[in-house]
Amino acid sequence: MKNFKFYLDLTSEIGFVEESANSIVYVSGLPKVKTNEVVIFETGIMGIALSFTSDIVEILVFSKDPMSHGTKVVRTDECLKIPVGKELLGRIVDPLGNPLTAIDSCKKPITTREIDSLASGIVSRKTITRPFETGVPIVDLIMPLGYGQRELIIGDRKTGKTTFIMQALLTQAKQKHICVYAAIGKRRLDIKDAEGFFKKNGISDQIVTVATGFDDPIGMSFLVPFSAMTICEYFRDEGYDVLLILDDLTTHAKFYREISLLGKRFPGRNSYPGDMFYTHAKLLERAGNFNTPKGEKAITCLPIVETIQGDLSGYIQTNIMSMTDGHLYFDSDLFAKGRRPAVNPFLSVTRVGRQTQSTLKRDINREILSFLTISEKMQNFSHFGAELTESSKITLQIGEKVIKFLDQGPSVSMPINLQILLFSVFWKNVSQNRYIESSENEIKKMIETYKTNLSVQKMIDQIIMETKTFNNMLGLVEKQGEQLLSKLKS
């Protein structure tokens, strides 16, 4: 961006600050200003025009510096643009593309892109057909996702949402997909922790972090998801599949509510503005599976929403549920019981994920879900203190084992084919009334072998690709299971 004087000469229009309320400033003058146009104050501070009347322009400023009455403002005749490019990979930037860490002194991308662009039309969209791997068995096997899906991550605070998100990021980044992590109004320590996680796992060069702290100007925090989506669109057009994490949209809604109330807009439900739904829908509509000149590319979006005491019926929660293609519910009760991740499969939904699954995966999905339903029902029934039959006791025991199998520690990412194989082996053992529990170290070892030993990986992948049904898979495991496991453990 050029300076104040340049734009003053260019547009020959000027405004003067009349009133200031936190991040909202009211300015007189600027007769030809447009909404979303960038304005520059004589102090160098930037802002965007939110709305205007015949004599006053409402401006959202991106600074916390106090604004004095009479300060001069000029319009720029430009919409808000951010620098985008591969230079952003591995960096933490603010929503205007400025680096947040001191070491980020490397060059800024030259290409710029408008932050507030329209979502692609129906013609450029494609049905979601490719399975998306998170590396978490309970999600990949029970609540599968697809590339381009918008899946809401919902739950109380401290229920393991961020841990799951990090696992998904790890899995995707390891597969050389681009990931964009949008941290909206987070504690700086949390942003630093995320950066540490990316560096520790060697994936930081695949990730762009767009972040604001909780003490940053509200205007900046409001821009974070839009800015992150713009970066995603750039990488999509460059021919990458992109994963976007929006952490979190409840905080974003609160920032937008603050802006609207300061802007004297009429408050609606829970004091949120009337266009709250529109704002989030406009954002999430930009994700999806697209037909681009570089082939089928997707922006998979995982927005996070926080609930209070498990209440799923909140305003923002229900809004975003209706915009997304399903949700993963992180249950605080399950978390307290020690389930990791604490995804409640009965309260979670995936609307398009199952259509991406092969027949084998769909078979497994059905098998686990139907078994878990029975087991859950029996568990509820057993609470009444009724005497259980032997078969019911067995079902409950197996249910517990299935749940234990689905448990996974943090920073572990299990490839989907390995998940299928291990589950098949586990199921076969269970059906034969045998249960050999694998320790976390053993599982880590197997994952490592699968990832590093290409011949073993190829063999497992081949078996899973050729097997059509779960019954066939169980038959195969009967014959070769032990051999495969020993190879994985070696």
Place this chain on the structure above:
Amino acid sequence: MKKDVLIYYDLITSLKTTLEVEGFISEIDTLMLTFFNNKGKTIKDALCLISNDYAEKITQIFAKNSLDINNKDTFTDFLKILKDLIQKLKVIKLILAFDPSKKTTEKLHSFVKETIGIGYILDIEVSQDVLAGAIVVFDGKYKDFSLRKKIEEAFKTKMDLGL
């Protein structure tokens, strides 16, 4: 009270700059406060508190329009309407390199009156940075007719040409 704005014409057109307007508004406020604080005071006593020039002009307007200057209600209404009208005057900001004399200010104001009509006042700011000429700011529009800009443009053209 007659609400015909024409009775205020002479007073309003006599105001040329924002400084004059500010001074006149403070005189009006003084008059209004006098009636509010001291109900027994006559209008003539109150007019003694403000500048002779404005007191005379107000008295003349009342005489010319056959209004009762001793009626406090009429007088207060007159002041209120006058203040409202003055506050609605539009400001043309001029940034000049010199401090204009009274005569120059009058010339400038009469030029504005002839060109765009009444209801405008001048806000004159002195900045020697402009060197000569003027910068005009009005209704959000900014026009730089200063010598500084001309020189800058000339330098830029020469630099572009590599001279």
